[in-house]
Amino acid sequence: MANYDYEIINGRKIRVRPKETVSEIDKNGYFRRQPNHFTTLFGDGENDLKAEGNKRYRLVWAKLCHWSNRAAIVRELEGLEDQISVNMVEHAPHEKNLGWEYVYNENNIDPVLGDQFLSEAYYRADDDYQGRTTVPALIDTTTGKVVNNDYNWLTTYFEVNFRPWHKKGVPELYPVELREEIDKMNLWLFDNINNAVYRSSFSRSNEGHFDGVNTFYAAMDRLEKRLETNRFLFGDYVTDSDIRLYVTLARLDIRYTAQLGETKRPLYTYKNLWGYAKELWEIPAFKNNTFFADFAVPPADAKGSVERSFNVRFLKQLDFAQFWGNVDDRSALSSDPEHKLKAETDAGTARSDADVEIEKNREDAAIYAKIHAIPSTEFAKYTEEELPTKKDPASLPPLADTREEDYQTILAEIRELPDGPELSPTANAKSSTAAAEEVKKKIAEPLDTMLNAVELAQYVESAKQFYGALEELETALGATRFLAGDFVTEADAALYVTLVRFELLYSRYLGPVKYRVQDLKNVSDYLKDLYQIPAFAHHTDFAAIIRQGRIEGEKDGFRASTHYDLALPKIDWDAQWKVSTERAYLSSDPTHPIYLGNNRRFYIDPTWYDLGAESPKKEEKETPPSCGCCCG
Numbered sequence: 001m002a003n004y005d006y007e008i009i010n011g012r013k014i015r016v017r018p019k020e021t022v023s024e025i026d027k028n029g030y031f032r033r034q035p036n037h038f039t040t041l042f043g044d045g046e047n048d049l050k051a052e053g054n055k056r057y058r059l060v061w062a063k064l065c066h067w068s069n070r071a072a073i074v075r076e077l078e079g080l081e082d083q084i085s086v087n088m089v090e091h092a093p094h095e096k097n098l099g100w101e102y103v104y105n106e107n108n109i110d111p112v113l114g115d116q117f118l119s120e121a122y123y124r125a126d127d128d129y130q131g132r133t134t135v136p137a138l139i140d141t142t143t144g145k146v147v148n149n150d151y152n153w154l155t156t157y158f159e160v161n162f163r164p165w166h167k168k169g170v171p172e173l174y175p176v177e178l179r180e181e182i183d184k185m186n187l188w189l190f191d192n193i194n195n196a197v198y199r200s201s202f203s204r205s206n207e208g209h210f211d212g213v214n215t216f217y218a219a220m221d222r223l224e225k226r227l228e229t230n231r232f233l234f235g236d237y238v239t240d241s242d243i244r245l246y247v248t249l250a251r252l253d254i255r256y257t258a259q260l261g262e263t264k265r266p267l268y269t270y271k272n273l274w275g276y277a278k279e280l281w282e283i284p285a286f287k288n289n290t291f292f293a294d295f296a297v298p299p300a301d302a303k304g305s306v307e308r309s310f311n312v313r314f315l316k317q318l319d320f321a322q323f324w325g326n327v328d329d330r331s332a333l334s335s336d337p338e339h340k341l342k343a344e345t346d347a348g349t350a351r352s353d354a355d356v357e358i359e360k361n362r363e364d365a366a367i368y369a370k371i372h373a374i375p376s377t378e379f380a381k382y383t384e385e386e387l388p389t390k391k392d393p394a395s396l397p398p399l400a401d402t403r404e405e406d407y408q409t410i411l412a413e414i415r416e417l418p419d420g421p422e423l424s425p426t427a428n429a430k431s432s433t434a435a436a437e438e439v440k441k442k443i444a445e446p447l448d449t450m451l452n453a454v455e456l457a458q459y460v461e462s463a464k465q466f467y468g469a470l471e472e473l474e475t476a477l478g479a480t481r482f483l484a485g486d487f488v489t490e491a492d493a494a495l496y497v498t499l500v501r502f503e504l505l506y507s508r509y510l511g512p513v514k515y516r517v518q519d520l521k522n523v524s525d526y527l528k529d530l531y532q533i534p535a536f537a538h539h540t541d542f543a544a545i546i547r548q549g550r551i552e553g554e555k556d557g558f559r560a561s562t563h564y565d566l567a568l569p570k571i572d573w574d575a576q577w578k579v580s581t582e583r584a585y586l587s588s589d590p591t592h593p594i595y596l597g598n599n600r601r602f603y604i605d606p607t608w609y610d611l612g613a614e615s616p617k618k619e620e621k622e623t624p625p626s627c628g629c630c631c632g
Helices: 066-077 119-125 154-160 176-202 206-226 240-260 271-281 284-288 292-296 310-317 320-325 353-359 362-373 403-415 432-452 456-476 490-499 521-531 534-538 542-547 562-570 573-577 606-611
Strands: 006-009 012-015 057-061 084-088 137-140 145-148 594-596
Touching (some): 057 066, 119 137, 176 206, 176 240, 176 562, 206 271, 240 271, 240 292, 271 284, 403 490, 542 573
């Protein structure tokens, strides 16, 4: 038997949980999820597991884990609450990570199994098991052993093999005529949606991280198109596939954002997917097994920028029921608009309605009542005072930001150019003062409010202003090279130092962002056009900007953000920004971005970059060029 690291807890010898970011990372830094270990199927074969009601089996799942969440939803949808018992687990603080624990029970002991940790049922079934002990776990209560942890098929076992124990009239989630298509869809969802988020989160290489991110958003676009003409994935009624998609969507904006990075698109901006997800949440089995506030709680031991995060600042003010309860009417897409679920016609033969009425799921109701009653902060170990809304903005940790310093140094270098550069030239179509005022009022001030607000209403109003201004900018910059016209002004420097930080620093504090700057083509190209001017490049330190948002107190940065703390620092930002955008042709004077006195101009000279960003001045030549500009 292998040697394991143990901790003794209440006289129990508990193995330390393996770490995904070590044991499940390949040589290229990609996350390769461990295979499920207990995969014996339910069936009629000699070696198959036998479906049985009367609480022979106990389902263990966790709020945060979408793999297990779907089994809990199906269990309730199919009316198996009084046939398959349930309990929930969570991580509790120990010196080492000991995995899932029965924290909702008295003394952390499961009343049926007598275990404190889920791992005890795993090692009871296989003492040599070396992987992570995961949920969902279906445990045989007669032996105390895990018999199945196969999240890929557990829901279909509940739907098919436990059919004799279904309540009458429960939905047909895995109809025979669609099973082949549902299986294909489920496999596609696993690769492109469900596991893509985790690939982005756990991968230790940029290739692995961005492969997960790009795969996920490409799949979201395909699903958005599919749901344009379908109420649910397979038409009029909810199926097993819809449950698998829902559990990821429910966590996207409030949980997965930090790992995916500045979201390419939040869920609420997908018209069809957002309406679809809200329709599913309205179904009681979905609503009863979805814990939004728990998705949002950040780790209690993370310090630094996480303390200013959207979730920390506004968790207590977020009304998830109101947000998700504003349901869109998608019934016109269905030939049976009054029903989301199609009832089974041959279920529930093993028991009568009277039996169901007598049972009334007493244990189930008691467990869920307690789980819902426990504050979502309990196991993150926040107190009411430690988890804001912070009514005093001064109590927020300081925001490390060199925006103003970089703005001043950019302008200072431009002003050192020979022949008196003008940053308010009358040759521009708009006055530099008006352009600067627009940047201040529409971009800088709303963004500052978003970064520092402690009232959700104030944040929301400022976000509307900020994203509305980005939309206006995207349109305006399609017709003009710089904010005021053909030549750079102070307004361009102010906007540049603000937006260059948006995806590297600011977005990590803002929760789900509506737009990424890189996805606004005109705005993004405008910023890169400015970066070709040496004064802007010399005073843009991408690495330093990223470091200003670094999470403290995390060994590898994962719990804070794979995207911000591990992926962004590895990117060659200079190479990405030092590109031709062809925006010069929006100007009547395309080769001169800066206006100099006496009708002289500043030419962009690519050889500036040979000296690197550390050298603000170009090597002088013996004979200055006849134009008299700074190229000499």
